[in-house]
Amino acid sequence: GESVGLHLPTLSVQEGDNSIINCAYSNSASDYFIWYKQESGKGPQFIIDIRSNMDKRQGQRVTVLLNKTVKHLSLQIAATQPGDSAVYFCAESITSGGSYIPTFGRGTSLIVHP
Amino acid sequence: ETGVTQTPRHLVMGMTNKKSLKCEQHLGHNAMYWYKQSAKKPLELMFVYSLEERVENNSVPSRFSPECPNSSHLFLHLHTLQPEDSALYLCASSPRGGLDTQYFGPGTRLTVL
Numbered sequence: 629g630e631s632v633g634l635h636l637p638t639l640s641v642q643e644g645d646n647s648i649i650n651c652a653y654s655n656s657a658s659d660y661f662i663w664y665k666q667e668s669g670k671g672p673q674f675i676i677d678i679r680s681n682m683d684k685r686q687g688q689r690v691t692v693l694l695n696k697t698v699k700h701l702s703l704q705i706a707a708t709q710p711g712d713s714a715v716y717f718c719a720e721s722i723t724s725g726g727s728y729i730p731t732f733g734r735g736t737s738l739i740v741h742p
Numbered sequence: 743e744t745g746v747t748q749t750p751r752h753l754v755m756g757m758t759n760k761k762s763l764k765c766e767q768h769l770g771h772n773a774m775y776w777y778k779q780s781a782k783k784p785l786e787l788m789f790v791y792s793l794e795e796r797v798e799n800n801s802v803p804s805r806f807s808p809e810c811p812n813s814s815h816l817f818l819h820l821h822t823l824q825p826e827d828s829a830l831y832l833c834a835s836s837p838r839g840g841l842d843t844q845y846f847g848p849g850t851r852l853t854v855l
Contacts, residue, residue: 730787
């Protein structure tokens with residue numbers, strides 16, 4: 629079956645560094661992608677999304693890159709802060725026909741050292 | 743706080759018990775969701791309700807039974823669960839059903855003995 633997976637289960641960085649979290653997806657028909665942040669004891673929180681007609685999208689301190697050729701998605705966090713420590717996971721979905729049923733990645737734990 | 747509340751936050755039950763999880767939102771959203779998040783698998787969508795009608799079932803075992811009496815409340819009725827059903831059960835809501843506008847609750851940590 630189709631799956632979304634993350635390359636690295638844990639990423640440790642120093643405060644102020646840039647962080648890059650990767651995600652591979654396998655369904656070439658997916659046209660919508662989301663990154664979520666999940667802090668301990670809380671539900672997932674939407675960070676940023678990107679549609680397949682784009683290859684880059686920027687938010688506040690975050691950038692998502694999409695490479696459809698190799699089915700790869702990445703989340704870049706600039707000037708990482710201790711408050712960024714959380715599990716980050718991606719999701720892919722097919723929005724054609726109005727269905728948004730997502731497939732989620734396993735997650736990467738980001739640890740930011742002060 | 744996202745505006746989506748879930749009760750209880752923790753639940754321990756035996757395999758022969760019957761229990762219910764509750765989710766509540768007063769955000770005026772029209773769609774509500776149940777997700778399962780276990781330690782060994784990625785987040786999985788279980789059920790979607792849009793305007794109080796079930797839209798997607800996603801092949802969930804019948805021992806999980808959802809109920810959406812109105813647009814603000816969502817229940818997940820549990821009976822004869824298995825230990826492998828132990829997980830964090832997350833509820834979410836969204837205005838129109840889009841993933842980008844989902845607000846998640848904190849989840850119910852379920853342990854099945």
